[in-house]
Amino acid sequence: MATKKDKEDPKSYPDMALAELYHQAGGSEEVKAKVVELQATKLWVLWGGDWGKVPADMVKAVEEEEKTLKAALETAREEEGETDILDAYFALASFYSKIGDKDTAVTTFDEILKLGKLSSQKKLEALMGKVRIMSFFNVSPTKVLEEAHTVAEAGGDWDKRNRLKVYKGIDCIVGRDFETAAKLLASCVKTFSCEEYISFDGFCLLTVILNTLNMTRVDLKKDIIDGPEIRGALREGGGKLAREVCEALHSCEYATYFKAVVALEPVLESSRYLSQHKSFIVREMVVKGYQQFLQSYKSVKLSSMAQAFGVTESFLDAHLCRFINAGRLMAKIDSVEGQVETTVADKKNQQYRAIIEDGDKVLNRVQRLSRVVDV
Template sequence: MGDILYSKFPDLTLSQHIFHLTNPSSSQIVQNASLKFLQTAIEEKEMAPLYRYLAHPTEGILNMLGEGTSAQPTADSYGMTAIRRTPSNATNLLATRRPSLTVSLPWDEALYEKLVKANEAELEAIKKEEEEAVEKAGDTEVQSAKGKRAEFWTRVGHKDKGIAEYETLFEKTSILGTKIDIVLAIIRTGLFFGDKLLVKKTIDRASALVESGGDWDRRNRLKAYQGLHLLTVRSYSLAAPLLLDSLSTFTSYELCNYSSLVVYAVLAGSVSLKRVDFKTKVVDAPEIKAILGDSSDKLAALSGALSAGPSAGDEDMPDAGTTTSATPRPAAVNLTTLGQSTAEEQDAESAIDFSSLADLVGSLYTGTYTKFFDSLGTVETNFLSQDRYLYEHRHWFIREMRLRGYQQLLQSYRVVGLRSMAKDFGVTIDFLDKDLSNFIATDRVPCTIDRVNEVIETNRPGDKNRQYADVVKQGDQLITKLQKYGQSVRLRGSERG
């Protein structure tokens, strides 16, 4: 169906830099670098609407004075309409709703006027090209000219007009592949501005188009889009298989780089997959071993010697307590697309240290719980707190991973010493008691804590006992509802008498 169209804009790396400006976990060096990147991008790409949306003294989301202003767009003296602000979208684009900026994006009225004039001149040139295409050329040239208008608004960062132009282009396009490319561009626009509802609706729309006859490449691209969206709405169990499947066929560099995809896939798989699937799809996956494994694993993965499966080296896994070297891992490499990514993309990925992620995976599977908790804290610092898609759910992820560790240890024993378990996890007895109590109260861990004797007794009822307990619980709820209904009927009958 031809090359992928409309994939250059919006630049999602720019939204990550905007996130860093308001992220209290980002270092001063990172924030300064992000500010420089953002200012350069705004000037080079002439992004007047985005500049106003971010930094305007009264309407910009980075300016505290803009909080609570009218949600209706307003036009400036040049006729440029500001992007409509909504609190939910602003929150998802930024790290916090009310950012406390140590590095701010200054407002320069002269720069804004210069960018607006450049935008008006470019729009006039596009309009002239459209008119000439209508008069002298065919439908293909007309569609190409209209596509430039849609890409223009997406490039300069105007969400509403960009989507409106893409919708117009979609209605006048008959080629299925082009329709899918347009919808994918709308999805990325929603991801850029943190509009989860728009992303969900548009992904459903793209799925229907792909199922109606989309080619293999676009089908695989959509899989990565779906996985990333599910990650942003905390559906890790649904995101994990999509992201893990995308590792071997990933080409959606307009969505994220391959290193980020590896991080998303490993984290989603670690928190949601059952132990057997975790072993097969994460611990033994060739694409992941090529990045998180030791030197021999990387060499074997690159040569194709590694294979993932239920029995792929399971007998060779080290026992609990065995430690592995925490040397920095090199950058991620997509084994199936070597040579397709640009040198700039590969250089950008080379700075990532995957050692804490590798330690998290290895220690969870081998049951090295002290190391597991240590690496979990490092992963939070290095990955969860630094990524705009992971930041919102970082506390939930850490809590679920602690629960996963507790469940994995307790399922092997009938009675466990409280002091011994606290030592295994490298925490105090009081912390373990409080943390486990919260999970016990919500029926997440089937055990009881005897603090006097300092033991934890697990309680794993059989299927029949569990079914019986469910029937009793649901029966009690039904009887309560019937009693309330009966009382209501009797009251109404007495009123009628």
């Protein structure tokens, strides 16, 4: 695992940890102090509704720094070579990213990309900087990532290609493509070098949660539970709790698993990448627990299953009915005998259900379009 990059490195801005802190604490004094430290005047305007007017000394310092950086760029254009011009551009883009001026930062990165004789490495540096500032403000960077992937495949070095996997993985999380995200993040655990985007602890938290949902038990044990990097990172707080969820599922300790999943909800809420998916993730973890348990039985007493999960029979009955009716569990409940019986999925029935669901989606879209046209 790489150490944190130098804070003066252009790749270090915007401060992504600040975006996470703002998600958790809003316009708190802690956030305010960090904004002042960065002299992020644009963030003060956006976030500081209760902070009052932007301090005059901060405004003056930012104006002077911008003036100095622009002057350095002009000097480089007039007197120096392409390398110096490029460095001056990156310094300016870093400055705008630091103070939270998204639009000007993006414009500056675009100006860099238009420069002649730009190497693949510098193109990637600009594109990755653009991704970060967009992500900081919750603007989808998917198209920029696609462009970066094309450049990386043509001539990017190993480090940038590896870091792009993390960037892409996080973008997939936002778009709820958890399966792709899980694979990308898991592939980077041993080679993580992306502190400019997310801390290693934060990265490991995402990796554990998503792979608990998507990995097989064998791979989960090998790649996640026994992974020394993850064990070393997630030793306390939400990270430790995520590990407990993962380990309890693997060990088939279902009552412990259920309690840990419930306790994990505030951790999901505190993550700017996972909070919008909190209910979905909890539901999928519940389903995975039920699926794993039922795989071992042709039939099982409802009372025995309820005891295993540490819940009442009535709660379990209602829960199972919900997921069975939704087609998420291949089982049926014999209420007379108090039994849960697993069923073998019929491929044709599954295909029929998928066709019906797809047809419903198309019909809903047509109806919405029809209403728009009528208006």
